[in-house]
Amino acid sequence: MDPDKKTIVVLGSGWASTSFLKDIDTKYYNLIVISPRNYFLFTPLLPSSTVGTVDLKSIIEPIRFTSRHKTRDIKVYEAECTRIDPENKTVMIKDVPSNKVKESERSVSYDYLVLGVGARNSTFGVQGVDRYGCFLKEAKDARKIHNRLMACVENAALPGQSPEEIKRLLHMVIVGGGATGIEYAAELHDFLIDDLRTWYPELADKVKISLVEALPSVLPQFSQKLIKYTEGNFRKQDITIHTKTMVKEVREKELVVKAPDDSIETIPYGLLVWATGNTTTPLVNDLIQKFPETQTHKKGLVVDDWMRLKGCEDIYAFGDATATRYAPTGQVASQQGKYLARYFKQLYIRQALEEQLKKGLGEKEKEKVEKKFERVKEIKPFHYSHHGSLW
């Protein structure tokens, strides 16, 4: 750490923060990365890792690998940020449970804070989701789904199981008809119906996949053409879509739902994957409350086109933690990360030239510096360029 340089603290090691880290020039700043996971996770291949098509290890990259390739040292702390103190420019961090020796909180100071903490799964307050359902966001979720999936199939293969129990165990339910839910239903189909047929021929025809969605159609944010294509494909693959169906409660072995005709029904299941979208993390909620006049969005942090947090000029935020006009995708987050790295380089150069101009320079030198300053004075806002959908 160079005491003459400003320190940027980066929260998170996801799409936004990792792309920022890869591009930031450490010549200009000290860098500290704080994240409860010390690796980047390539989320588009997470569904495939639940069924073993790809190995989890092949879709993660250690943050220390990224930091090792920088020209100057970056500090990496595997910890969770629990609080931000914008007045004193510090963050409080806590060890992750697996590393915890004893309860300990530490404070880390910053000149600039870059926040890329993403979002967490939304349960809409439905009881039992956390306890009995599986999310699909982190590596540990993929491991849990894989274990449950295989337990369901192996239990169904045990001798003496009743036909009802086999039916329940082999009923895989996905809640949420967004991109993640749809992708996962298709992935499960390929694995259970196609791949498993060789290993469990007696069970393959008994597997059933259902998708539950509260809205009138799946993929509401996509085009009608894609919706029709998906529905047609699912029909062919015998994946049942229950639209206008609201989950009211999740029990250990069954879901309680309100059907389109308002009747209450129960759906027995073996595996339940909950993919109903995102909500803000506790850290983001806490920060929103600190700026009641400028942070007025419930879906995330409000930032300007330079990713500066509205209401606090030393804090920047990007990715799923923010509420912007862009979709919450890795594609957006990684472009924002790249942009912010360029932004900070220009900011440094601009500030350095400003300092020079404050000093008494000779006429010729002053003219030269002023010209350079003109070139970097205006920092262009972020512009998203869509390169197609990975979904």
Ligand SMILES: Cc1cc2nc3c(=O)[nH]c(=O)nc-3n(C[C@H](O)[C@H](O)[C@H](O)COP(=O)(O)OP(=O)(O)OC[C@H]3O[C@@H](n4cnc5c(N)ncnc54)[C@H](O)[C@@H]3O)c2cc1C
């Ligand atoms: C299954 C799945 C498939 C997807 N497929 C695609 C796809 O094909 N294409 C696409 O563009 N997008 C896809 N996405 C969406 C994409 O993953 C997200 O939009 C993207 O991860 C958002 O990036 P982020 O950096 O904002 O957050 P994340 O990538 O979620 O990273 C957040 C980081 O913050 C850390 N963190 C959390 N809390 C704290 C804290 N308190 N202190 C410090 N660190 C913290 C987390 O550990 C993590 O490292 C998919 C998502 C999922 C779940």
